[in-house]
Amino acid sequence: MSFFDTVRIALRALMKNKMRAVLTIIGVVIGIAAVTTIVSIGQGASKLVSGEFEALGTNVVLVFPGQTKRGGVRQSGAPTLTAADAEAIGRECPSVLAASAIVGTAGQIIYGNENWNPKEMQGVGADYLTVRNWTLDAGGFFSEGDISSNAKVCVIGQSLIPKLFRTVNPMDETIRVNNVPFRVIGILAKKGANMVGDDQDDIILMPHTTVRKRINGSPLDNVHLIMVSARSTDQMGKATKQIESLMNERHEVGPAKEADFSVQDTTEIAATLGMITGTLTLMLSAIAGISLLVGGVGIMNIMLVSVTERTREIGIRMAIGARGKDILRQFLIESVVLSCIGGAIGIAMGTAASMAATLLINAYKPGTEWPMVVSIPAALVAMGFAAAVGVFFGYYPALRASKLDPIDALRYE
Numbered sequence: 001m002s003f004f005d006t007v008r009i010a011l012r013a014l015m016k017n018k019m020r021a022v023l024t025i026i027g028v029v030i031g032i033a034a035v036t037t038i039v040s041i042g043q044g045a046s047k048l049v050s051g052e053f054e055a056l057g058t059n060v061v062l063v064f065p066g067q068t069k070r071g072g073v074r075q076s077g078a079p080t081l082t083a084a085d086a087e088a089i090g091r092e093c094p095s096v097l098a099a100s101a102i103v104g105t106a107g108q109i110i111y112g113n114e115n116w117n118p119k120e121m122q123g124v125g126a127d128y129l130t131v132r133n134w135t136l137d138a139g140g141f142f143s144e145g146d147i148s149s150n151a152k153v154c155v156i157g158q159s160l161i162p163k164l165f166r167t168v169n170p171m172d173e174t175i176r177v178n179n180v181p182f183r184v185i186g187i188l189a190k191k192g193a194n195m196v197g198d199d200q201d202d203i204i205l206m207p208h209t210t211v212r213k214r215i216n217g218s219p220l221d222n223v224h225l226i227m228v229s230a231r232s233t234d235q236m237g238k239a240t241k242q243i244e245s246l247m248n249e250r251h252e253v254g255p256a257k258e259a260d261f262s263v264q265d266t267t268e269i270a271a272t273l274g275m276i277t278g279t280l281t282l283m284l285s286a287i288a289g290i291s292l293l294v295g296g297v298g299i300m301n302i303m304l305v306s307v308t309e310r311t312r313e314i315g316i317r318m319a320i321g322a323r324g325k326d327i328l329r330q331f332l333i334e335s336v337v338l339s340c341i342g343g344a345i346g347i348a349m350g351t352a353a354s355m356a357a358t359l360l361i362n363a364y365k366p367g368t369e370w371p372m373v374v375s376i377p378a379a380l381v382a383m384g385f386a387a388a389v390g391v392f393f394g395y396y397p398a399l400r401a402s403k404l405d406p407i408d409a410l411r412y413e
Helices: 003-016 018-056 083-092 128-132 144-148 160-165 208-215 233-250 266-309 311-319 324-364 376-402 406-411
Strands: 060-065 067-070 073-076 096-105 109-111 114-116 120-124 136-139 153-156 174-177 180-188 203-207 225-230 261-265
Touching: 003 018, 003 324, 018 266, 018 324, 018 376, 060 233, 060 266, 083 096, 083 225, 083 233, 096 128, 096 208, 096 233, 109 160, 114 160, 120 208, 128 225, 144 208, 180 203, 203 208, 225 233, 233 261, 266 311, 266 324, 266 376, 311 324, 324 376
Parallel strands: 120 203, 153 180
Antiparallel strands: 060 225, 060 261, 067 073, 096 120, 096 225, 109 114, 109 174, 136 180, 153 203, 174 180
16 A cells, blocks of 8 residues: 555544544644743743843943952942043953943933933943944034043933923033033934833933033042943953953052952853743743643544554455555554644644734833744744654554454454
8 A cells, every 4th residue: 555545544534533633632732832932932032132232232341340448348339440441441452342431320401491310321431332333313422532621512312302302403402411511412323122121212421521520520530330342252252351461450450459340241141141041941841842742642542542443444454455564654644643733733823822922021011122033943843843742652552553463353343
């Protein structure tokens, strides 16, 4: 008997018991749908994390202030970094593309009768946009001359325009930041919300010298953070080592003195978060995959019942020339067909469920923009696994059918 004849007979047998076939594949449908949904959401989370680090900047390395001791008491976040450190890093580290000092502040912005408290108010260096891989929508950015002269100029994010200016063009307008007048010289391109839903465009940038002296009123040259961009992803490790070496030299760090700074490569953070999301996805997929085993047991049970019900049919077929391997192949095909149909339906339902989950997440946290990821390889693996379940759990009933004695099968009532 040809393979296609065997397939035709197997499909005809399944069509005779449609309700039984539907009930049999439910377990496989649930299992494949659950795995597909979890994998899609997990890959969406990984893509969101990597996208957030890409939005942070280009090949970013962060230099944080360390801990100092004052009166024998260890203090964290002390003013151990200076703007001169940022300039030295950008000038003396070959693997560094650009570096920018960061000075944070907070307060109120006033324009006319309108006022607003932005989420981020930062004093930055002239290379900040290069480090952050951020562009301007209009105007320009402040220069080294503006920084050295403590110029009262600023660049604003897109979200400040409707809050303060409404229909007025912000360019060259004067706003007051904590009662200090600043002229708007540029508008940042829209960046959108980050992974926790915070608006990244609700920001104002000013020269770090101006923020430190005119707004924060600090007589020191300290900065809160140094943000560095390596020349390429491959050179991030080298840039980190060069920064550490330079900072050790500048801060006179030796065996008897603990470093008062720390250097953090953001790729390490991204890799750690990616590993966490990947591990959670794998664990949840494994748990969801248990339902596939339950579905497989259901297939085996139904196929055993089918063998018992069709004993006389098997005897007749063997009496007229069908071989044991033909019977084995027929029942295996029936089992695999049931699994593959369940797999296809499960993939469709899983895709729909992951889309619905993505929409709910984005609706619950507006601006988060959780990405919808449909993994073709994962779908193919799911289909292959479904077929494997059919073969594994269908083999014993098929083997049992192929071993029946024709005479005993014909006598079976």
